[in-house]
Amino acid sequence: MSTDTATLPVGRYAYDQVDRTFLSQRVAQFREQVNRRIAGDLSEDEFKPLRLMNGLYLQLHAYMLRVAVPYGMMGSDQMRMLAHIARNYDRDYGHFTTRQNMQFNWIRLEDTPDILQHLAEVDMHAIQTSGNCIRNVTCDEFAGAAADELLDPRIHAEILRQWSTLHPEFSFLPRKFKIAISGSPHDRVAARFHDIGLVARPGAQGRPVFDVFVGGGLGRTPVIGVQLRDNLPEEDLVAYLEAIVRVYNAYGRRDNMYKARIKILVQALGVEAFREKVDAEFALMDRADYRLDPAIVDGIRARFGIPELAAPADAAQKLAADRKADPAFDRWVRTNTHPHRNDGFISAVISIKPDGGIPGDITADQMDLIAELADGWSFGEIRVTHMQNVVLGHVRKDRLRELWTRLVAAGLGTPNIGLVGDIIACPGLDYCSLANARSIPIAQKLSARFADPELQERIGRLHINISGCINACGHHHAGHIGILGVDKRGEEFFQLTLGGSAANDVAIGQIIGPALPEDETVDAIARLIDTYLVLRQGDEQFIDTYRRLGAASFKDAVYAPA
Template identity: 85%
Template structure:
């Protein structure tokens, strides 16, 4: 949005790019523009057909019961003040809660049209907006939730995600693409962003000279036609990142279909042309570009990096020992540490994952009071920095190990200490038919029943790593194709049924789940999932995840387990 190299830097915010006056002026102008558009819609000067593209460019959807506002959280990074503003919006303009999505954004589901300009104005006050959360443009870039903190990362992907945000925002050539376009980036060779299921996925790894390079995947996606992205470029140098992405999107914009929205995504174009032909097209576009203009100079990268504050990561020398002693004294805390933390690059620190999947709860939902609590805890324990994950949870990235038990106690008091990250209770679910006009079935009740069924922490740990994803329709906002167990809502003669898929994964072993049999009515679905898990527990080898056992045995054992009980 702003030319970083030509602006005077302002005090950076920890974890998030610091906006300057150019950014803030742009957001203010955008709010006032939309305020006029809303007034004209309310007065009848604009019809709904005329207003629709305008509201979508500002993240405003019309759903089953009300307007829904989707607020951008670029690469999932928030500050405490921003989280408090989201809490205020939830309390004042919605029904006291918000819903974090698989694109690291937040949705408010009960918004009045006349309130939206004021909401966007309040968001602008804290350097937030709803741009690129809808429409056929390059959407909010998603990122590794442990960026800048993970022990295994080769670069901090927030820096490059911010570069891509600035490059793509209001890009004159890419504002009206054939269809929406999604980019994900991880700074670790371990894929923590489902890169292979994006239009473009970027996975950083060490290059031959020790500098980080990117493996570029293209043409992935879920929805009606699930496809695993293919490797387009192996080892892309940092300096060519923008030029290469520009070439990819130019080819898509020129050749992507506009006659059929179901065949308009880049994954369809890549399949139609074949990866070799698509690569030739991109190479040709890249070859004729002004390389000097698009070169990502190290000075530009350094300028962007300087707009991120670096926390002062100083911990007592015995922080790790104190954590071990706390764990030994408190078994419940020890269990939470095992499931809800991630190794940090700095000795004495750890990243803590706050589950938004309480027993029997709605995945991704968080109340206004809980938002305020998270903001306060972030200030107390993690330099005011908050991260939203594509798994619909929250991360405090830099917690001292000797303060972790204190944090856990405060989370428990707020109902935010469920020890289930990566386990059967850590369910991903879209809002489904409770809110969405596109859905065939309700995702939320199934998620709640499964969460309650497997609430026992000991049982969850015994089951081990298991990813359950639920979508209310074929658009796959719950990423059911990428779940070890996927659940898809379908309509059968006006009744809600659920189709089960097995064997999916969004990680390095990316796979599309396969349908195992006929769809089931809602009252049989939870029992069917329990039967699948029972079969896994009987047949697994030591150390095998559910998905590994499924791949080793094939579908027959699991199919028999489900349909013998229905």
């Protein structure tokens, strides 16, 4: 394949024939395994590790297939293929996850080889979306476009993808392993809640370096990652991460899955002892074999298509005039856009969370529309966020109102990014066999309760995260308001946490009191938010008011008698 940037897909790494041959062989291998399972030659226990290596889970009602979207980047052709799969093999929709992947919840076992074959036709797969391996590396959804970016983290995320895929030493780790990378000092990837989090910052001589955080995680034992190193140069990225994962693989517990994550190991050893082991491993490695020479990095960068960012000189002025002429458009721009490195462009965030909708769910028709809009407005490039939304990264400012008009007409123009309606939720007990309670109905009721866009703007930045069980797939510990589904004698109850954050001001939400029955939870949160609006000072945001006053003021509101 040519590396002429005019022939490469914008935003994502261009596969070559080696990559495609590998995917084809993997599909053929799994097709034979599925046939053996259907024929009864493999038991479910024997088949389970094979299907998990291909992203296939057995849920409450059907198989679920998790499709990898490496570092959240895809092209319009790939989105159209996901729409095709949703329409022909699922129930006409898919679900974006907090790891920037896509899940299909109603898959038939006998269809999975054909689905994987369709994915391979557009350079997609489901490898390492499950199992005790290094999972999909997550990345800033504004990578390569953000005005505050020091380096393009997609390049390094792709390097880590290639390094980790089927790594012979790390294919059967003590537990799953998650990495996130931000190219900006402003953490937009929840880096400190990952097994390894990488955040770029300015280094000496103007060259960015990485802050390396290790041992973060959510689940039944939420932990904020500790800083293992604050000056990791680009050339040592792979070597240092390999040293970390080697130490985890050697010392991580395998006798108890609940104590097997690296966060438990770091706590058990202590950060200094863990650092010593990593440094010792790092010192033993032949660094020449791992060093990321500039030529290697440039070679990976060359496999990404670069958009030609040409905009009229008056593009910014045109946007300003459009905003002045239409208050509804102006509100959407305030909430659903992000500054671009090129003054003539802007990044547009498409909310997949309409009023009363299901967070992260997207229909086949909506997928096709977003693919069409990506072709028309953003060089065919689409980004999935870990907040379960979609981004068009390179939109000309003078054409933004046209895009917004199309989105509004399709029901995709909800102006709620970062606000109370931008709820994160896992699928919960409606689908997941691990869940204790349903996340979706609570999310829908809250979204409908706070649907008024003027009210959402008055409330200001407020993150609500909902998990259906202690595994925390909805990242409830990291929400300003977290909601955890629990089981009480066969009934669904919801426990509230307050004060969490996944950004630079990272914090774990604290339990405010006893769990509430479902029919009381939404009203309790409404009272909590009303209390914040009374107690805040000026334009103070919820998280700042909570930290200033503490939990007591809010607890009284939550547990006020009906």
